[in-house]
Amino acid sequence: MKNPLTPNWLETPPNLSELDPRIWPRTAKRNERGELSVGGQTASDLVRQFGSPLYVVDQEDFESRLMSTRRAFSDAAQKIGTTAKCYYASKALLTTEVVRWVDQAGLSIDVSTSGELAVALAAGIEGPRIGLHGNNKSLVEIGRAISAGVGAIVIDSELEIERIASVASAQDKVQAVRLRVNTGVHAFTHEYLATAREDQKFGIALVDVPDMVEKIRSHSQLKFLGLHSHIGSQIFVVDGFIAAAERLLDVHAKLLAGGDVPELNLGGGFGISYTQADRPLPLDEMAGRITTAVAQKCEQLGIPVPALAFEPGRVIAGPAGITIYSVGTLKDVQVTDQGTAATRKYVSVDGGMSDNIRSALYEAEYSATIASRSSDAEATLSRVVGKHCESGDIVVRHALLPADVSVNDLLAVPATGAYCFSLSSNYNYLPRPAVIAVKGGSVKVLIRAETERDLLGRDAGYEPGEA
Structure with missing residues (x-):
């Protein structure tokens, strides 16, 4: 039976591990182990190199969208x-x-x-x-x-x-x-x-x-x-x-x-x-x-x-980017909606509104998938939330994730290439993630990850050596 908390627009796909090409970057796929890869790089390899959260830009997708966008308007104008x-x-x-x-x-x-x-x-x-x-x-x-x-x-x-x-x-x-x-x-x-x-x-x-x-x-x-x-x-x-x-x-x-x-x-x-x-x-x-x-x-x-x-802008950058998070804690919350009791799984990740404010600001909807593996477990209605001191710190408001989602799983959210980094902040003194580009198996750092030392370095009262 469908969870009554599930919005009408959210349908359970036949395969939770499948990547909808309308949402994910063009080079996104799952390898033989079921792990998400973009631009020839797996999610786990990228997180090992650059940590999480992590902004990943599919450079091939971005460049392709630049060309196709220019061509669409030029051709239409020429006509x-x-x-x-x-x-x-x-x-x-x-x-x-x-x-x-x-x-x-x-x-x-x-x-x-x-x-x-x-x-x-x-x-x-x-x-x-x-x-x-x-x-x-x-x-x-x-x-x-x-x-x-x-x-x-x-x-x-x-x-x-x-x-x-x-x-x-x-x-x-x-x-x-x-x-x-x-x-x-x-x-x-x-x-x-x-x-x-x-x-x-x-x-x-x-x-x-x-x-x-x-x-x-x-x-x-x-x-x-x-x-x-x-x-x-x-x-x-x-x-x-x-x-x-x-x-x-x-x-x-x-x-x-x-x-x-x-x-x-x-x-x-x-x-x-x-x-x-x-x-x-x-x-x-x-x-x-x-x-x-x-x-x-x-x-x-x-x-x-x-x-x-x-x-x-968004039509070029948005689909080319994903954000990778690490799952920290899980919590099943009992909710009574119009007299009917239902459960929503809260999946907490190591980022949140500091790296994607759009959900809180605009009530924007996103999608999510387990990136470190595939799963054939049944779907469970989930809410992906961040680690900030705000109840509105929501990354994905309505997500269907496999019931076996676990601590330390990597979670990927697509269509984050536009505005997420641009609107990012250091709320709760979280350093901002790195922005990297992947293409043909190679990786290029676009923006290096911030560190706590970077944040302290702007504090006029900080004396080096205190932290």
Whole structure:
């Protein structure tokens, strides 16, 4: 009988050890001993070398997704007689090596802080291939971006028009800019991930766009590229993108009367599968339907189709990453749900909300499997939790794990390549895990694991030798 605590979307698979290719990296498989391997490296070997928790990036998968994403938008744009530029949204996962993969694949990169800009520049990508975002860009950040020759700065408020123009003038440069627009399109996603609602911090209201563009054009130090929109994240359907594009193009058409508007940036937010129930629209289909709608709207308005830009991040990094944990303790908890008693197994691991805050922050759902072996035991409803002093410290809210899950088993959680490392912290003074890349049996450290000495090294009151 099905455990009454099991959500309706969670179905028991025929084989708990099977790896769903929609969720796991492309090179993930089980070897002859039933152990999980990625990029030719087994989970146990990786943990022996780098410890756990451990972020693992399938480099082959990541690079393949860079190329297929770029191709999906370029091909779709070509069919309507225009071009498409792809900016990798670096907030998903950023290291210097990741930037080099992006550069080699021919994508541009999107940054939103001086720190992200520093990583991109340190990796050697050229300034014109960088776009700078952010709702509160400082004069220092703007100055650094202009000095580096970034290809575009996205204006997020009226104040930034004067700020960017002033810095560009001081450097005797002309800076290309886009204007971020709050289209009011409500993407079907978590409240905190919807970034085009009226009552939030990003963008300019549609009604204010003409005045803002007039002010941009009044500055000889600024070159207006076009409008920008980002409606949210983890979006499975195309409707919101189309609605936003149509609203933007209505304004875009009016702006043409005052000068050139060469581009339209429709942002990112394309969703991925975290569980068996997730069914995002394939990216090439998304790209095709968005660009077709753009072409149709331009035809209705009697205007040329502009060059397009997109900012995918999660759809590239997310599926390429997994996190490996070690099981510490197990606890069967009796729960009464609507008068029916049921048991949920709590599986505690050696990480938690410090390495994956998304479950606590967004109530995000994930999947999990035993990585150190296969099992044919029956499924038991489990909750994978961390070791932090919070009842909300949940890694996988609803997992079907084999009933014989044991202490010291390795547990792997897929689709953690995006935002998990980026949002990681030292809560409860846990050092952050290493980030490694695997490919063809080789391993490369992207970010070394922190140590307690690293954490103490930032404590001004610490005297070396005390710990």
